[in-house]
Amino acid sequence: MPGLTSPKIRRTAGARLAVVAATAVLPLALASCTDNASATSSGTTDGPIQVTSTASDCKVSATEAPSGNLTFAVKNDGTEVTEFYVLAEDGLRIVAEVENIGPGITRNLVLTAPAGKYITACKPGMKGDGIRADFTVKDSGQQATVDADLQKLVDTGVTQYTAYVKDQTEQLVAGTKEFAAAYAAGDAAKARSLYAATRMHWERIEPVAESFGDLDPKLDAREADLEPGQKWTGWHRAEKDLFPPAGYKALTAAERSAIAKQLVADTEELSTRTRTVELSADKLGNGAKELLDEVARGKVTGEEEIWSHTDLWDFQANVDGARIAFENLKPALQQKDAELATDLDAKFGALQAELKKHAKGDGFAYYNELSKDEVQQLSALVDSLGEPLSKLTAAVVL
Structure with missing residues (x-):
């Protein structure tokens, strides 16, 4: 299960348990299709965050989201199997991931994230550092019962x-x-x-x-x-x-x-x-x-x-x-x-x-x-x- 050394995402890690704050709750990747969500002008989204992965691009429909339950609907529009990661701000710690997304397939990554700075990454072909972008979770002020x-x-x-x-x-x-x-x-x-x-x-x-x-x-x-x-x-x-x-x-x-x-x-x-x-x-x-x-x-x-x-x-x-x-x-x-x-x-x-x-x-x-x-x-x-x-x-x- 190479790693995040320079920083680099490991080849096929299964599953990995992130070293994150105690308040972070990070549920598993769920295989399913979702409806498109509409992104707001501020870069946030009021529904599933749409991710489109290709050989050369990793399009994420929002750059910000409120803390709490988040869903990334990851679609592979490329020709190789891809993976999607949410990394901690340091780019090393894996907060959550969804793997083995075949061409034409959409899989969900569901997580409950506290406020903070993160990095999103698609990894087409399951090789290399991944195509990365910054992502921010803002404090929503809501506490779950x-x-x-x-x-x-x-x-x-x-x-x-x-x-x-x-x-x-x-x-x-x-x-x-x-x-x-x-x-x-x-x-x-x-x-x-x-x-x-x-x-x-x-x-x-x-x-x-x-x-x-x-x-x-x-x-x-x-x-x-x-x-x-x-x-x-x-x-x-x-x-x-x-x-x-x-x-x-x-x-x-x-x-x-x-x-x-x-x-x-x-x-x-x-x-x-x-x-x-x-x-x-x-x-x-x-x-x-x-x-x-x-x-x-x-x-x-x-x-x-x-x-x-x-x-x-x-x-x-x-x-x-x-x-x-x-x-x-x-x-x-x-x-x-x-x-x-x-x-x-x-x-x-x-x-x-x-x-x-x-x-x-x-x-x-x-x-x-x-x-x-x-x-x-x-x-x-x-x-x-x-x-x-x-x-x-x-x-x-x-």
Whole structure:
């Protein structure tokens, strides 16, 4: 799930949970078509904010909006798949996003935004910095009323998920140190045995991790995603060295040591930053869908772990993270939309049952061992879960 380093939007981040003010509530992207909204002469809009993305342009129908619930109706008038982002003023932190918008498709990005300065960005072809523009949210002075009992359920779910992120981050740091020590010492067999299991902690909280735009490319950039001149570090740099393709020249002991040292340092920095991240129900719902998008884009295709073929470990971890977010919100969802809660339970169960068929010991079969039919079945179950999961945030956000 390259990043926002110069600044640059990561290739296909799934889903990412923004590091924003505690008052920000940022619901998930919803796939639907909308009517056109009329922009006022002041640059604001009294309806959905229309966004038109092409290969060379990102037209946003308003430059300002009042704080509260905002809807961006993003239409792709180009020939490539596009994405749309709302970024914090620094251009690094991802506040909200909608991905995988095919040509001719319109998808909604719904968020509740506090007053402040933001940046909008279209990313045609899912490459580069994106086509950016400033966007301002002005204080509307309006406060939403909420149901106290439902709010308590939501708050409990957020607290539980925050604890889950903390636990996974701690395990990621510990596992990374063990992996890095083995890798730096040249113990390739031990490092290979630790690689997939340790990365699962990253993959479970990937939307949180990816919200830090400068750390994500350092830790998780694939070779195919590198920009010209970008230094390649992180997990996939070590992966190629541990699971080398034909003709590959192995890294020297000094090079391995440098990769290992940087990997630990960046993971510890991630741990420090996650202690201050502000989570909310919308971020849980967004993150759940984004994790499933990560599965659909990288794990099902086998592109994420191109040398190790440990994609099913990542697949399982992404599903774990999405399911935990859903389950933390399920008590509130059962009050708001019991039918959706039941549907999500069933479809998570079906996907997990299919994954279990490929389990081997404490891990999984290598992805290149799966037949085409087995891959297609997994893909179909991911697609089946994706549609109802896209409704989660809108159902629980108050």
